Amino acid sequence: MRNPKSLLSSCIRDPKTLSTLHALLTVSGTLSSPSSIADSLSRLIFSYARLPDLPSALLLFDSSPHKPISAWSAIIVSHSRHPHHLLRLYHRMISGPTTPDSPIFSVALKACAASSDLDLGRSIWARAVDSGYKGDAFVGSSAVKMFAELGAVEDARRVFEGMRRRDLVSWTSMVSGLARAGFAVNAVEIFRRMRSDGYEGDGVVMLALLRACAAIGDLRLGRSVHGRLLRRSAGGGTEIETSVVDMYVKNGEARLAVRVFEAMRGRRSAVTWGALIAGLAQNGLAADALGRLVEMQRIHGLCPDSTALVGALSACSQTGSLESGKSVHGFMTRRLGLGLELEPISATALVDMYGKCGSPGSAEAVFHRTGTKDPILWNVMISAYGAHGLGREALSLFLEMRDTGVAPDGVTFSSLLSALSHAGMVEEGLAWFERMVGEFGVHQDERHRACVVDLLARSGRVEEAKRLVESMEGELGTVVWAALLAGCLNSKGSETGLAVARRVFEARPDDVGIYALVSNAFAKAGRWELVAEARKAVKDSGRRKVPGYSAVEVDGAVHGFVMEDKSHPQFGMVKQVLGRLYQQMRRLDCAPEEEFEVLDFGKF
DNA sequence: TTAGGGTTAG
Numbered sequence: 001m002r003n004p005k006s007l008l009s010s011c012i013r014d015p016k017t018l019s020t021l022h023a024l025l026t027v028s029g030t031l032s033s034p035s036s037i038a039d040s041l042s043r044l045i046f047s048y049a050r051l052p053d054l055p056s057a058l059l060l061f062d063s064s065p066h067k068p069i070s071a072w073s074a075i076i077v078s079h080s081r082h083p084h085h086l087l088r089l090y091h092r093m094i095s096g097p098t099t100p101d102s103p104i105f106s107v108a109l110k111a112c113a114a115s116s117d118l119d120l121g122r123s124i125w126a127r128a129v130d131s132g133y134k135g136d137a138f139v140g141s142s143a144v145k146m147f148a149e150l151g152a153v154e155d156a157r158r159v160f161e162g163m164r165r166r167d168l169v170s171w172t173s174m175v176s177g178l179a180r181a182g183f184a185v186n187a188v189e190i191f192r193r194m195r196s197d198g199y200e201g202d203g204v205v206m207l208a209l210l211r212a213c214a215a216i217g218d219l220r221l222g223r224s225v226h227g228r229l230l231r232r233s234a235g236g237g238t239e240i241e242t243s244v245v246d247m248y249v250k251n252g253e254a255r256l257a258v259r260v261f262e263a264m265r266g267r268r269s270a271v272t273w274g275a276l277i278a279g280l281a282q283n284g285l286a287a288d289a290l291g292r293l294v295e296m297q298r299i300h301g302l303c304p305d306s307t308a309l310v311g312a313l314s315a316c317s318q319t320g321s322l323e324s325g326k327s328v329h330g331f332m333t334r335r336l337g338l339g340l341e342l343e344p345i346s347a348t349a350l351v352d353m354y355g356k357c358g359s360p361g362s363a364e365a366v367f368h369r370t371g372t373k374d375p376i377l378w379n380v381m382i383s384a385y386g387a388h389g390l391g392r393e394a395l396s397l398f399l400e401m402r403d404t405g406v407a408p409d410g411v412t413f414s415s416l417l418s419a420l421s422h423a424g425m426v427e428e429g430l431a432w433f434e435r436m437v438g439e440f441g442v443h444q445d446e447r448h449r450a451c452v453v454d455l456l457a458r459s460g461r462v463e464e465a466k467r468l469v470e471s472m473e474g475e476l477g478t479v480v481w482a483a484l485l486a487g488c489l490n491s492k493g494s495e496t497g498l499a500v501a502r503r504v505f506e507a508r509p510d511d512v513g514i515y516a517l518v519s520n521a522f523a524k525a526g527r528w529e530l531v532a533e534a535r536k537a538v539k540d541s542g543r544r545k546v547p548g549y550s551a552v553e554v555d556g557a558v559h560g561f562v563m564e565d566k567s568h569p570q571f572g573m574v575k576q577v578l579g580r581l582y583q584q585m586r587r588l589d590c591a592p593e594e595e596f597e598v599l600d601f602g603k604f
Numbered sequence: 605t606t607a608g609g610g611t612t613a614g
Contacts, residue, residue, distance in 0.1 A: 046605055070605095077605060103606035110607080141607035170609040204609050210612090239610045246611065275611040307612040348613040379614050420614055443610075 148177025249279025391423020457487015
């Protein structure tokens, strides 16, 4: 047998490459063992990749006239962190005679997931099946994850069910894939099957499961997962415990989340803080969320990541804390390098915050400065205009969105219709309500219907609104009825309101809030016996209406106002101003009628 | 020297 050095010489012509190769092989002791050339070549490629020196790995690979499967495998796997390069190499390979092996199929499928290329993913999987890798646990797990992550849940399921043997990782891919794709119930089902197949499950499955519990609000299962983690000596580690915090806040259990969070002292990362801050904001605990943002920086010296900042912005939006919102914005800007722009999620949260805190101009400025505009960013900007009665601006931004080639979705039309409604642009509203289906293929759901009913009713066309509701097909939800009732209450006359209220009341909706409208409509018609009946129905159901709430910030302090709440120190003055406004409304003939006044303003 | 892993906006 020829010695390894001469064998290598015949494969690699570049002397410089060869000398490096030789040196490396000598150092690693490979030359003294009887390993094959192919083996040495792939080892050398991996050695370069580990440095990491991918250009040299590529040079070596390219300069070798013989490219055995192990060399292809080595060069492709070495590019795992560069999905686009990896896929280019994959294409190069399949245009030649060599068939990919299991590692190549695995990493190529993973790369498709990373570059969101479902079509390529499908074709790679098809080739893997043709090449006999259908039952391969590695290839199968990668395919399951890729399909689930790219929304092709049925394909993921088919791959998974077709696997001959499943190990812990393939089970986990399926549980996690379903949980991520929003099929939380199915994720839990697969987990149960996994248990009955004899797998206990490790931390990674627990993460997927916690995600599923968070999504479907399965607090019982969530608590049992938490319990299992506590019974294990370690408790799970930072990642898992962070997921526990997240699972509790998403289930509305902010107190439990805080308890877990406090118990994590010393093991909390910026991500943990971010999960808590965002969660507190989601639970309406805006002040707590903002307090935690300060605490993490001042007391714990941690730098908040964008999740924590976005959570804090959402808290500012809820309470109208413009000053806090501005300081978060300042923080974000300072942290960006020159010429860098905000990521879409942060930009969206900022636009939303400015829109809800009364600064549509600042919202606009952030919007225009953001280069990559996704649909959600357009939507929040349209809403920001709408919230300030800027119907024309909302409409022209919507048209710009369409002309830019960004497809409007259901939320876009809710924002648009609501903006047009609040600006009194009735005809435009009706027209776009029609066009959203025909021209854009967006399904009209309850929110859109409610918007249009509101649009008509608000402008005094209550009868038309009622006819529209009557013409609507399918089950009508509370939102539509509420919009119609509110319209009736705001317009002259009480006949239509009474008729609608009767129908709604007979249907006994679950939503407690609508009974207030029903009761007001009865009162407006002077039917006090029905008022008493409606109130009794609410009382008997044992539920309470969540009070309406509004807030305004003056000199950095937020003042909240709740129905029937007289606790504000300047309550007397507020009432006086409201009284003056009411007088003005009367002069302009847009004040509510007397009976209504008694019921509504009287409580203030 | 191949596969599964935490938080975020309307």
